[in-house]
Amino acid sequence: MPVTTGDIRDWIQRSGQVLHENNAYLTQLDSAIGDADHGINMDRGFQAVNKKLAGMEEADISTLLKTTGTTLVSTVGGASGPLYGTAFLRAGVATAGKQTLESADLITLFEAALEGVKARGKAQTGEKTMLDALAPAIEAAKQAQAAQASLAQIVQAMVAGAEVGTKATIEMTATKGRASYLGERSVGHQDPGATSCWLLLQALADSIKQA
Amino acid sequence: MPVTTGDIRDWIQRSGQVLHENNAYLTQLDSAIGDADHGINMDRGFQAVNKKLAGMEEADISTLLKTTGTTLVSTVGGASGPLYGTAFLRAGVATAGKQTLESADLITLFEAALEGVKARGKAQTGEKTMLDALAPAIEAAKQAQAAQASLAQIVQAMVAGAEVGTKATIEMTATKGRASYLGERSVGHQDPGATSCWLLLQALADSIKQA
Amino acid sequence: MAVGIVIVSHSARLAEGVAELAGQMSMGEVTIAVAGGTDDGSIGTSIDKVAAALQKASSPDGTLVLLDLGSAVMITEMALEMLDAQEKERVIISTAPLVEGAVLAAVEASAGSTLQEVAEAANNGHDMPKGHQA
Amino acid sequence: MAVGIVIVSHSARLAEGVAELAGQMSMGEVTIAVAGGTDDGSIGTSIDKVAAALQKASSPDGTLVLLDLGSAVMITEMALEMLDAQEKERVIISTAPLVEGAVLAAVEASAGSTLQEVAEAANNGHDMPKGHQA
Numbered sequence: 084m085p086v087t088t089g090d091i092r093d094w095i096q097r098s099g100q101v102l103h104e105n106n107a108y109l110t111q112l113d114s115a116i117g118d119a120d121h122g123i124n125m126d127r128g129f130q131a132v133n134k135k136l137a138g139m140e141e142a143d144i145s146t147l148l149k150t151t152g153t154t155l156v157s158t159v160g161g162a163s164g165p166l167y168g169t170a171f172l173r174a175g176v177a178t179a180g181k182q183t184l185e186s187a188d189l190i191t192l193f194e195a196a197l198e199g200v201k202a203r204g205k206a207q208t209g210e211k212t213m214l215d216a217l218a219p220a221i222e223a224a225k226q227a228q229a230a231q232a233s234l235a236q237i238v239q240a241m242v243a244g245a246e247v248g249t250k251a252t253i254e255m256t257a258t259k260g261r262a263s264y265l266g267e268r269s270v271g272h273q274d275p276g277a278t279s280c281w282l283l284l285q286a287l288a289d290s291i292k293q294a
Numbered sequence: 295m296p297v298t299t300g301d302i303r304d305w306i307q308r309s310g311q312v313l314h315e316n317n318a319y320l321t322q323l324d325s326a327i328g329d330a331d332h333g334i335n336m337d338r339g340f341q342a343v344n345k346k347l348a349g350m351e352e353a354d355i356s357t358l359l360k361t362t363g364t365t366l367v368s369t370v371g372g373a374s375g376p377l378y379g380t381a382f383l384r385a386g387v388a389t390a391g392k393q394t395l396e397s398a399d400l401i402t403l404f405e406a407a408l409e410g411v412k413a414r415g416k417a418q419t420g421e422k423t424m425l426d427a428l429a430p431a432i433e434a435a436k437q438a439q440a441a442q443a444s445l446a447q448i449v450q451a452m453v454a455g456a457e458v459g460t461k462a463t464i465e466m467t468a469t470k471g472r473a474s475y476l477g478e479r480s481v482g483h484q485d486p487g488a489t490s491c492w493l494l495l496q497a498l499a500d501s502i503k504q505a
Numbered sequence: 506m507a508v509g510i511v512i513v514s515h516s517a518r519l520a521e522g523v524a525e526l527a528g529q530m531s532m533g534e535v536t537i538a539v540a541g542g543t544d545d546g547s548i549g550t551s552i553d554k555v556a557a558a559l560q561k562a563s564s565p566d567g568t569l570v571l572l573d574l575g576s577a578v579m580i581t582e583m584a585l586e587m588l589d590a591q592e593k594e595r596v597i598i599s600t601a602p603l604v605e606g607a608v609l610a611a612v613e614a615s616a617g618s619t620l621q622e623v624a625e626a627a628n629n630g631h632d633m634p635k636g637h638q639a
Numbered sequence: 640m641a642v643g644i645v646i647v648s649h650s651a652r653l654a655e656g657v658a659e660l661a662g663q664m665s666m667g668e669v670t671i672a673v674a675g676g677t678d679d680g681s682i683g684t685s686i687d688k689v690a691a692a693l694q695k696a697s698s699p700d701g702t703l704v705l706l707d708l709g710s711a712v713m714i715t716e717m718a719l720e721m722l723d724a725q726e727k728e729r730v731i732i733s734t735a736p737l738v739e740g741a742v743l744a745a746v747e748a749s750a751g752s753t754l755q756e757v758a759e760a761a762n763n764g765h766d767m768p769k770g771h772q773a
């Protein structure tokens with residue numbers, strides 16, 4: 084079954100809920116290697132997103148994603164704002180005109196998001212950022228797709244890839260973002276942005292399962 | 295006639311008056327190559343000094359000078375605070391125990407002040423600062439003394455030396471203080487601190503004439 | 506007209522303080538616009554504040570943007586992307602230290618210098634003397 | 640106990656903003672005391688405020704003082720001269736850029752580093768990346 088507009092809407096709403104529930108957790112992760120606001124930032128951003136989307140009953144997939152992007156840019160207040168903002172904006176552009184998303188469309192969506200984050204933050208994988216969850220998630224999705232997995236399985240593979248990637252950030256030294264101010268001392272801590280990325284993918288998996 | 299405690303008190307009071315009258319002028323000079331507050335700073339400082347001294351009827355020369363110094367340090371708020379503050383403090387130390395000041399004592403007083411300004415600001419003459427008024431004033435005093443001039447004539451010579459020195463700052467490039475941020479553009483403007491130094495010496499000459 | 510200056514900071518007080526300090530050296534001859542804190546007043550950056558500050562400090566001679574931390578660069582770039590190409594070309598994002606760069610840029614801009622000169626002056630803030638030289 | 644940090648600025652808002660920003664990165668584990676503006680609230684420095692901040696941020700591990708402009712060095716040194724020799728020895732006046740130095744110093748101090756290490760971390764603020772590196 085392809086992903087519908089309703090699934091995307093459910094995903095974004097669910098993301099808001101999940102990030103709200105994980106506000107303290109993400110903020111605590113950020114307190115170890117940053118400025119203790121990542122949970123606050125993401126919660127604030129997605130609350131604004133969902134308030135905005137509530138008034139947009141007729142929006143299609145692309146519009147939902149773009150609106151999420153611009154709203155995150157305007158409301159998050161931290162580095163994750165322009166980063167996730169660009170990710171969702173590019174995802175919106177990549178899905179223009181689509182009423183549903185097949186596996187290939189979903190991978191295209193996330194590849195566009197990945198390119199957006201890379202372009203915005205000038206980071207590569209291995210620098211202990213959200214990229215280290217997103218990039219392996221997409222790799223896993225592609226492998227699952229090559230192995231003829233269903234769309235639901237592909238998304239499950241993304242979640243698993245993001246989980247592995249997020250946990251791998253623990254051993255990384257941060258070279259981008261505030262955590263880079265800690266240098267070697269950033270080792271031993273899980274990156275908050277990678278963690279929120281993993282949570283967002285988990286929310287997508289749950290929305291698709293639900294559907 | 296030697297300089298008395300009353301003369302020193304009169305000098306400091308008169309300085310307050312002169313600086314008050316020249317608040318706008320000094321501030322305008324500072325606006326060209328600084329932050330437009332030198333007149334405000336000096337006026338505020340000497341107002342505080344004179345309020346302080348009003349309650350110290352029994353103070354001797356050294357105490358008057360030291361109190362002036364500490365009060366300037368506490369109240370001026372700009373670079374001229376620690377600089378003039380140190381100058382007056384050192385002058386107070388150099389006149390310890392003196393009930394009156396002969397020519398030699400006066401020169402000692404100002405040499406101590408000069409050393410204080412140099413030590414505090416790590417500047418030399420030629421850097422477009424108050425030193426460029428004070429140092430030539432002392433040079434002129436020494437020459438007058440060597441020529442057997444009276445104390446009043448020596449002080450007059452100081453005023454003349456400070457005037458020449460102050461005007462010479464117009465052609466100098468500032469290499470210390472805020473004016474140094476202007477680099478070559480500081481040329482063509484008279485240094486506010488040199489100007490206030492000249493005014494202070496003029497006030498001393500007037501106090502001695504008055505006596 | 507002088508080059509305009511924009512101060513982007515995660516803290517509203519910090520941005521205003523920098524503008525206050527730098528403004529003292531430019532005697533009101535230079536527009537120094539601030540974008541400090543988030544829209545709801547907490548610590549962070551706001552694209553709307555940055556865009557408004559860019560607008561306010563906009564000058565035919567150009568605008569120099571100074572930032573407190575590297576993480577403010579991204580939101581500033583997104584604000585710049587909202588400008589038309591011509592306006593965008595007249596903006597430089599400085600890598601200079603915020604306070605020192607802003608003071609030196611304000612001095613330079615008040616002398617009527619070009620955007621390039623103002624940007625270079627700000628860069629002298631990397632090694633502004635704070636021993637006894639100044 | 641961590642190395643203490645003192646922020647000396649001509650502007651009260653600037654000093655408080657820097658403390659706010661740097662404090663975010665040290666999670667309350669580091670005392671960051673401010674001395675901003677004159678006693679009457681105008682732009683300038685106050686020896687009493689500097690002395691009070693030095694007292695507040697005093698730590699057996701030492702104190703790092705960061706300044707906005709070179710002209711704040713003199714009043715800071717006079718405030719230091721009021722301390723006893725032993726206390727004075729535990730204070731370093733940094734030449735680092737104020738904002739960048741304070742953030743890096745706060746991070747370093749919160750890790751329990753020595754005064755020398757905190758001072759060196761602050762000095763990395765001279766070239767804190769503000770392009771896309773951070």
Ligand SMILES: Nc1ncnc2c1ncn2[C@@H]1O[C@H](COP(=O)(O)OP(=O)(O)O)[C@@H](O)[C@H]1O
Nearest residue numbers: 121124161162163204206212213260275276277
């Ligand atoms: N240049 C970058 N590229 C990719 N991700 C980044 C970059 N800088 C920061 N991040 C991500 O942003 C997260 C921090 O987000 P957040 O705390 O909301 O912002 P801030 O650091 O401004 O407080 C980090 O954990 C990291 O994953």
Ligand SMILES: Nc1ncnc2c1ncn2[C@@H]1O[C@H](COP(=O)(O)OP(=O)(O)O)[C@@H](O)[C@H]1O
Nearest residue numbers: 332335372373374415417423424471486487488
């Ligand atoms: N390092 C220094 N040594 C000697 N004099 C100095 C030094 N720095 C500044 N000055 C003097 O101080 C004057 C400026 O005083 P003021 O405007 O009150 O202080 P600020 O520059 O802090 O606003 C200058 O004109 C100069 O004469």
Ligand SMILES: [Mg+2]
Nearest residue numbers: 117118120121
């Ligand atoms: Mg954060």
Ligand SMILES: [Mg+2]
Nearest residue numbers: 118120161549
């Ligand atoms: Mg933040």
Ligand SMILES: [Mg+2]
Nearest residue numbers: 328329331332
């Ligand atoms: Mg001044």
Ligand SMILES: [Mg+2]
Nearest residue numbers: 329331372683
């Ligand atoms: Mg001043």
